[in-house]
Amino acid sequence: MIRTGARPGLAAAARRLAAAPRAARPPAPGARAPSSRRFHKSALRIFGSVRGIAPVGGAPRARGMCSEAPVEREAMEYDVLIVGGGPAGLSAAIRMKQLALEGGQELSVCVVEKGAEVGSHILSGNVFEPHALDELIPDWRDKGAPLQTEAKEDNFLFLTSDTSSFKIPNFLLPKVLHNEGNYIISLGELCRWLGTQAEELGVEVYPGFAADEVIYTEGGAVTGIVLKDVGIGKDGKPKDVFEMGMELRARQTILAEGCRGSCSEMVMDKYKLREGKDVQTYGIGIKEVWEVDPAKFKSGLIQHSVGWPLDSSTYGGSFLYHMEDNKVLMGMVVGLDYKNPYLNPYQEFQRWKTHPAIKTFLEGGTCISYGARALNEGGFQAIPKLTFPGGALVGCSAGFVNVPKIKGSHTAMKSGMLAAEAVFEALTDQSEQFVGEGEEVASFKAFEPSSYQAKIEGSWVWSELKSVRNVHPAFHNGLYLGLLYSGLTLKVFRGLEPWTFSNTSKGDHTTTGKKADHEPIEYPKPDGKLTFDILSNLQRSGVNHNHDQPAHLRVKDELADWPKNISFQEYGAPETRFCPAKVYEFVEDEATGEPKLVINAQNCVHCKTCDIKTPGNYIKWTVPEGGGGPAYVGM
Numbered sequence: 001m002i003r004t005g006a007r008p009g010l011a012a013a014a015r016r017l018a019a020a021p022r023a024a025r026p027p028a029p030g031a032r033a034p035s036s037r038r039f040h041k042s043a044l045r046i047f048g049s050v051r052g053i054a055p056v057g058g059a060p061r062a063r064g065m066c067s068e069a070p071v072e073r074e075a076m077e078y079d080v081l082i083v084g085g086g087p088a089g090l091s092a093a094i095r096m097k098q099l100a101l102e103g104g105q106e107l108s109v110c111v112v113e114k115g116a117e118v119g120s121h122i123l124s125g126n127v128f129e130p131h132a133l134d135e136l137i138p139d140w141r142d143k144g145a146p147l148q149t150e151a152k153e154d155n156f157l158f159l160t161s162d163t164s165s166f167k168i169p170n171f172l173l174p175k176v177l178h179n180e181g182n183y184i185i186s187l188g189e190l191c192r193w194l195g196t197q198a199e200e201l202g203v204e205v206y207p208g209f210a211a212d213e214v215i216y217t218e219g220g221a222v223t224g225i226v227l228k229d230v231g232i233g234k235d236g237k238p239k240d241v242f243e244m245g246m247e248l249r250a251r252q253t254i255l256a257e258g259c260r261g262s263c264s265e266m267v268m269d270k271y272k273l274r275e276g277k278d279v280q281t282y283g284i285g286i287k288e289v290w291e292v293d294p295a296k297f298k299s300g301l302i303q304h305s306v307g308w309p310l311d312s313s314t315y316g317g318s319f320l321y322h323m324e325d326n327k328v329l330m331g332m333v334v335g336l337d338y339k340n341p342y343l344n345p346y347q348e349f350q351r352w353k354t355h356p357a358i359k360t361f362l363e364g365g366t367c368i369s370y371g372a373r374a375l376n377e378g379g380f381q382a383i384p385k386l387t388f389p390g391g392a393l394v395g396c397s398a399g400f401v402n403v404p405k406i407k408g409s410h411t412a413m414k415s416g417m418l419a420a421e422a423v424f425e426a427l428t429d430q431s432e433q434f435v436g437e438g439e440e441v442a443s444f445k446a447f448e449p450s451s452y453q454a455k456i457e458g459s460w461v462w463s464e465l466k467s468v469r470n471v472h473p474a475f476h477n478g479l480y481l482g483l484l485y486s487g488l489t490l491k492v493f494r495g496l497e498p499w500t501f502s503n504t505s506k507g508d509h510t511t512t513g514k515k516a517d518h519e520p521i522e523y524p525k526p527d528g529k530l531t532f533d534i535l536s537n538l539q540r541s542g543v544n545h546n547h548d549q550p551a552h553l554r555v556k557d558e559l560a561d562w563p564k565n566i567s568f569q570e571y572g573a574p575e576t577r578f579c580p581a582k583v584y585e586f587v588e589d590e591a592t593g594e595p596k597l598v599i600n601a602q603n604c605v606h607c608k609t610c611d612i613k614t615p616g617n618y619i620k621w622t623v624p625e626g627g628g629g630p631a632y633v634g635m
Contacts, residue, residue, distance in 0.1 A: 073226065073247045078108045078204075079427060079435045081224055081250035083211045083263055085113030086122055087187065087409050088395025089256030090194040091136055092416035097201035099424045107427070108436030109203045111195075112227070112248060114210040116627040118195035119188035120542075121258075121606060123287060123373040123635045124409060125319055125329065126187040127151060127179055127302055131460070132413035137197060146189040149323045151179035152300030157357055159307035165357050174490030176405040176468065179302050184323040186634045187409055210623035211263050212245060214253075214270075221446030222390030224249035225263060230625045233548050249441045252423045252449065253391035256416060259374050260608040262623055264397040271388040278381040278503040280399055281472075283316070284609050286349045286372045286580055287331035288537070289634050292365035297326045304406070305358075309351040312479040314338045315377075315472075318352055319406065320361065327634070328361055335377060335475075336508040336578075336613050340518045344577040346372075347523040350531040359530055367532065370540040371632050372580035374608040375408070376401045378503060380469035386456060389448045392419045402464060404471040404486060411461045418459060422452035467495025473503055509617040515572035534582045541605050542631030543581065545624055551601040552624040553583065553610060559618035563597040567615045575614050581605045605630045 080096055082089045093111050100107035115121035128147065133140055140147070156173055159165045170178070195205050212228040224247060231242035255264045259282070268274055301322040310316045315335030322328055332349040353359060376382070376399040383400070386393050394400075395412035402411060426449045433439045456462055470489050475482030489495060505511060526533045555563060567573055568586055573595075575584040581603040589596040606629045611621035 073244055075247040075249055076110075077435050077441045078110045078248070078250045080107065080109045080252050080254065080423060081248050082109065082111045082254045082256055083225055084256035084258060084261065084395070084397070085111050085115070085118045085195060085205065085207060086191055086256060086258055086395060086412070087194065088397070088400075088412035088416040089113075089254065090118075090191060090198050090416070091132065091413040092254050092256060092394055092420040093198045093203040093205075094136060094194065094201060095417040095420035096424055097198070097203055099421065101201065103428065105428065105434060106436040107424070107434050110248065110250070111198065111203060111205045112209045112211060112225070113205070113207040114623060114626050115207055115629065116631060117192070117207050118205060119191040120207070120631045120633075121629055122188035122191050123285070123371045123630075123632055124187040125285075125287075125321065125331065125406065126185050126409060127321060127407065128183045128185045128187070128190070129407055129410040130181070130183065132410045132417065136413065136417055143197070144193070146193055147183040147185055149184040150300055151182040151184060151302055153298070153302065154179055155301070155303040157303065157305040157307075159305050159309075159352075159355055159357065161308055162351075162354070163356060165305070165307070165355070172487075172491075174404070174487070176402070176490060177304070184300065184302065184321045184329065186323070186329075188632050188635050190409075208627040210626035210628075211257070212623055214263050214266050215247060215249060217390070217446055219446065220389060221448075222253050222267060222388060223251075223441060223446065224253055228623050228626055232550060234550060236550055239548070251427060251435065251441055251444050251446075254394055254416070254419055254423065255391065255397050256394045257397050259376050259396040259399075260611055260621070261397045262621065264393055267388055267391075267393070268384055271385075273384040273386075273388065273393070274382075275385075277384055278378055279505055279507055280376060280378040280382040281503055281505060282336045282374050282508055282609075282612050283333045283377045284336055284345050284372060284578065284580065284607060285331055285333045285375050286346055287329065287370070287635065288367050288540075289369035290328045290330065290362055290365045290367050292326055292328050292361055293363075294326050296361050296364070297328070298322050299324060303357075305352075306479065306483075308355065309348050310334065311340075314340075314343065315475045315479075315482075316348075317406075318349075318358075320358065322361075328365070330358070333375065336374070336609065337505060337511040339511055339513040340521070341512050341515050341571045341574040342518055342520045342577065343574075344521065344523060346534055346580045347521075347577075350526060351523065353530055354524075362530060367537070367540065369632065369634055370532075370537040371630055371635050372605055372607045372609075374612060377403050377472055379403055379472050380465040381473075381500065381502060383465070386419075386453050387448050387450055390446050392423065392449055392452050394419045400461060400465065402468060404468045404490065405464075411464065414459060414461050415456060418455040418461075419449070419452050422449045422455055425451065469495065470497065470499075470501045473501035476503075507617065508612050509614060512571055512574055512613070512615060514570050516570075520572075534580065538581055538603060538605075541581075542633070543603060543605050543629060544631060545602045545604070545628040547602050549625055551599050552622045553599050553601050553604060554620045554622060555597070556618055556620050559616055562614075562616045562618040564595055567618070568595050568597075571615045575610060575619075578609055578613050580607060580609070583610070 227245035400411040401408035474485035
């Protein structure tokens with residue numbers, strides 16, 4: 001689809017991109033990336049409206065890979081740049097263009113997404129609440145939004161052992177666990193549809209480009225991002241196909257990268273946006289999609305469970321959703337503040353599937369997709385300051401997840417819409433001229449869209465998250481007290497209690513116990529029918545990276561001794577268990593006989609768990625070349 005309203009230089013790129021073939025299914029592990037992935041990079045570089053210009057505000061120029069001489073990166077400029085093509089970023093883009101079209105302004109908006117296609121890195125449960133979508137696109141039904149399976153039945157189970165369970169009566173469940181009016185969906189498919197809606201409004205959407213660095217003005221304001229260089233070999237030297245990443249500059253940059261986004265973390269650290277807030281805590285969500293026997297399929301069934309196989313001190317739960325056509329979406333979330341270094345979230349999920357209340361739906365079926373992703377669990381108390389000079393944080397970059405409701409897509413979308421409104425008002429108040437009409441970004445003064453914070457705090461997003469703020473912290477005292485207090489706050493107090501529990505953790509990497517204080521956990525071997533080993537399952541994620549590039553998972557220089565001397569020796573190498581893609585392993589160094597860390601970065605599904613949970617936080621997650629990573633379908 002041609003991006004309507006694109007500047008002339010980009011119109012040609014849009015036509016070429018629209019004609020490029022897209023893979024209908026994920027590539028097999030080890031296969032070459034589809035031509036559409038490779039083409040996106042060169043299309044943007046060659047055909048974009050580019051300027052070879054000096055860095056903003058006299059900032060240092062980039063240096064070439066083969067020379068110490070400074071070089072100028074090519075650049076493209078926009079009024080608004082949105083980093084991340086998920087529900088928050090695409091909602092922001094759509095709302096921005098809606099406002100511009102209503103006012104007759106030529107506002108240029110660009111969305112850049114590191115996945116090979118919009119939606120290919122999106123993983124979520126997902127029972128979708130259409131509140132924000134109703135506001136954004138009221139006629140979404142007529143436009144064919146992929147919401148087909150209405151929620152029809154809610155079950156909540158307490159699994160008391162590996163063979164027994166009981167159902168909690170629905171009248172005892174709080175309102176947040178009732179799903180009338182919601183839909184069971186693939187969030188990735190919804191994002192693909194939102195991307196189409198954005199393009200029809202004139203948004204320029206470019207998948208396959210990873211944001212590597214943040215650009216700042218001399219005065220310290222954000223003014224865009226630098227795309228990842230491509231074509232650098234494992235040895236750090238440029239290959240024949242080397243291309244320097246472009247600069248994408250904008251009057252305002254909206255960061256919508258999702259949980260633990262790289263640029264978002266940089267900006268939060270630089271501007272101290274977490275100051276005075278609780279430390280963010282996380283969970284890891286592991287998911288499979290099955291095609292099941294039609295006789296066992298119950299359209300619209302939503303089943304949640306707590307208890308077995310997790311112990312009562314480990315926060316977590318599981319879900320099982322029946323979505324047309326004969327699909328069962330299922331998964332487990334484990335809080336990353338767990339203590340036992342021998343706990344393996346992936347293996348706990350595989351064990352959970354063997355429970356009679358679960359396997360009854362799966363027997364005779366086929367697992368067709370697999371993936372994993374970290375998610376925010378810090379809630380209301382951990383939401384950072386949302387604006388900074390030059391832009392704003394939206395969606396899971398900021399942490400707008402309603403943990404007890406087990407939903408965050410609707411709040412993410414609304415946050416993007418409100419950010420768009422705040423940014424649009426500020427842009428139009430500042431000037432009647434736009435980059436989309438030929439002005440340069442440097443000709444405008446940087447500003448902070450401060451009204452976004454007030455808009456969020458005055459919205460249903462804020463009141464919804466505040467009302468459930470004490471649920472997750474209550475589980476720090478264990479499953480049973482957590483359930484008891486959750487019932488009180490959700491059914492009796494309704495979030496109006498005058499106190500707020502705090503998360504006193506200094507980070508999930510600090511909660512892991514020493515191996516000497518815990519017993520190893522023996523997990524059953526997979527049967528290949530109901531349960532699977534990680535590498536077999538990983539093939540269902542479509543994960544694919546160019547193997548000849550520097551590893552994007554890096555041991556921090558100042559913590560170089562931690563993997564061998566601390567993590568392996570004192571903690572029993574928990575990274576070999578919490579990673580859902582078998583990225584980390586320890587082997588014997590042939591020269592010394594000592595344990596040596598091996599990082600299989602090509603397996604990485606971009607879940608970000610290692611960036612959160614490694615002892616000492618010794619891993620730094622950075623972006624690989626754009627287009628790499630999982631290629632989720634139907635997730």
